[in-house]
Amino acid sequence: MKFSTILTFSALSVATTNAVDYDAAYIYSGCTLENGAFPEYATNADCQTNFGSDCEYGDGWYCNDGTDVSTIDSKDFDDSAIHSGCDTGVHFSLSYSKWYCKDDGPEGDVDSNSFIAKGCNDPDFPKYAKNADCQTDWGKDCVFGDGWYCSDGTTDVSNYDYTYDFDDSFIHSNCSNDCDTDGKCVYWRDDLVAWICNDSHL
Structure with a gap:
């Protein structure tokens, strides 16, 4: 994922995830879509392109809103387990x-093919659709291929x-x-501000 927003970093030692299967992350608390921001992955090459120097903490996940993370205490970075x-x-x-x-x-594993438009409310609900289903229900292929979509079929x-x-x-x-009698799974x-399965324990 390309890191394209200018950030300014200064020296600061912060704790990172020790597991070798997880990326380092320096995402400050408050990096949310509600504030018009979200995390992106930045490599040293990205920082070299944008700032002329390596990322202060090396390759890792940062908020893309341009916040100077050198002003943020390490304890104020969100926890992460981004593989x-x-x-x-x-x-x-x-x-x-x-x-x-x-x-x-x-x-555990999550189906990343989730394309549920905001405002998918009763009587509509998210359902898993293959291209054949979209052709039958809406007369065209699923926009992003197989995945979870709102059943309304009207939102482009x-x-x-x-x-x-x-x-x-x-x-x-x-x-x-694990679906109910109406086909809602x-x-x-x-x-949680999220859709979860009927059998979820979250």
């Missing part, structure tokens, strides 16, 4: 107060940005195995 090679963007679990890759979460999501335009979700790959949690 290496994450190319789907990240989401924040309010239940665990931690950032994860969009294909991961506190309960073709111009949506995957990073921030869709509802957040922690929908695991076997979610369709997921439900919205206001406290």
